[in-house]
Amino acid sequence: MADVNVSTASTRLPGPESDRSGAGGPVFDLIELLFFAYRDFIGDADELLAGIGFGRAHHRVLHFVNRHPGMRVADLLEILKITKQSLGRVLRELVEDGYVVQKAGPADRRQRLLYLTSKGEALARDLAALQTRRFVRALAECGPGARAAARRFLVAMIDPQAREGVERLIARADHAGRNRTR
Amino acid sequence: MADVNVSTASTRLPGPESDRSGAGGPVFDLIELLFFAYRDFIGDADELLAGIGFGRAHHRVLHFVNRHPGMRVADLLEILKITKQSLGRVLRELVEDGYVVQKAGPADRRQRLLYLTSKGEALARDLAALQTRRFVRALAECGPGARAAARRFLVAMIDPQAREGVERLIARADHAGRNRTR
DNA sequence: CGTTTACGTCAGCCATATTGACATATTAGG
DNA sequence: CCTAATATGTCAATATGGCTGACGTAAACG
Known part of the structure; x- marks a missing residue:
């Protein structure tokens, strides 16, 4: 997927069938x-x-x-x-x-x-x-603690092999950026 | 932004300037x-x-x-x-x-x-x-509780006006999908 | 019966990405 | 010093996935 909307979505979609949403199903x-x-x-x-x-x-x-x-x-x-x-x-x-x-x-x-x-x-x-x-x-x-939790979650979603590079990139910019963003 | 990589990123970017990363700065x-x-x-x-x-x-x-x-x-x-x-x-x-x-x-x-x-x-x-x-x-x-926290966070990131439509869309499919996903 | 709805399609345009080839300037190495 | 590699730019052609506008057809609705 990439970019969807929904908004008002007057859609009145049909509703058949059963099951799923169980323990190990698709999220x-x-x-x-x-x-x-x-x-x-x-x-x-x-x-x-x-x-x-x-x-x-x-x-x-x-x-x-x-x-x-x-x-x-x-x-x-x-x-x-x-x-x-x-x-x-x-x-x-x-x-x-x-x-x-x-x-x-x-x-x-x-x-x-x-x-x-x-x-x-x-x-x-x-x-x-x-x-x-x-x-x-x-x-x-x-609520409190959400920022750290969100950061952890987002990092965890990144490909393990790419994480190091991403974190270094962020750290480098944060470090270098002490004067920037003025 | 849309799609970046980084991976190995042999880049050795420069590092000038100061400040930022303070309390209310850009995340x-x-x-x-x-x-x-x-x-x-x-x-x-x-x-x-x-x-x-x-x-x-x-x-x-x-x-x-x-x-x-x-x-x-x-x-x-x-x-x-x-x-x-x-x-x-x-x-x-x-x-x-x-x-x-x-x-x-x-x-x-x-x-x-x-x-x-x-x-x-x-x-x-x-x-x-x-x-x-x-x-x-x-x-x-x-860790435990992360799924609920992630869900809350993602919902909170959605435009408030669009949330209802999105949640209805998800609920409708989940409800209808009891037989699907076979 | 005429209008509206649901869908499809033709034609053309735009943004963003691709590959391949080639040009130019400059640095690096033998 | 000359050659090779590097850093960047550019021309040309192509693909994907959006867009607008116009028009057509079948079916439902009133």
Whole structure:
């Protein structure tokens, strides 16, 4: 699954058959809830982005460049796991519109290190604020300890082999980011 | 954001600046963890689907028709929030390949009620099993009570206005599904 | 009998991703 | 110093999965 809605859903679906929901059955409820939760989670940002003609691809770049200012194009490709051709268009648009700048690496001038402009930082901040707001609201509803529990749960959902890389990525940005997010 | 990887990420990103991570700051860790968790969650299914030339669009249809056998095309459009033109292609492929059948409604013969064939049910079951396996593993890692906590958290992440519709959708399928999932 | 509903389909457009080939600049190594 | 490898960019073609608008057909409804 990927992106569904439901909302009013005037649907009056039929209702046959029996059983399931037993001990070891499929966790349909969690599957669908994660699906809908993620849809709404990215929906916040999608709306804002659509207003300026950007899509999720632009969001991804803004997010990671914001978290890792000065990252190389190759780093971004590695994280996003897309081809440079795909990144090319998105990056060009972000540069043309003044959200991202590329500077030659000081040591290796072949590199085009990526930075957000203040305009880019503002947009990244707005996008992160939308998604943070949703998390904060949800965690408040879940009571104390929910944040740690949610973090543990989300980590546990990630492929075991990928966890180390993800946690290092987060830790690195958190560490480096002591001045950022201003 | 939508789909990132990371994995080995030989990246050796730079680390400038200061501050953040304070009390009320952006929850970058949760934002990225949800992103990666969802990526892996759908990645399971994506792999299986790619092997038979299907994509996420097919998965969505299989999933909801499996959960609500006999649903109308209009119901599916409402849930998926896509246009009938978009659904058309996917549905045609699923029917052509023998995963879905359409039967005229008994009362209203204009309706093309949607059902999975046994082949379609087998695929839907395999897909759900993959995603269930991930949830079960993750919840086991989180200890007792994690399932209820995860459910609460995921519901809390959904738009408040959409929650009722989603919960009704899940309840309806669970109720109707007492014989299904065979 | 005429309107509305449920569904399908043709035609074209857009965003995002892919592969493969090739260009350019720069660094690194023998 | 010259060659090879690296970092990045770009051209071209293709696929997927969305979209809008227009139109058609069968069946139900009033």
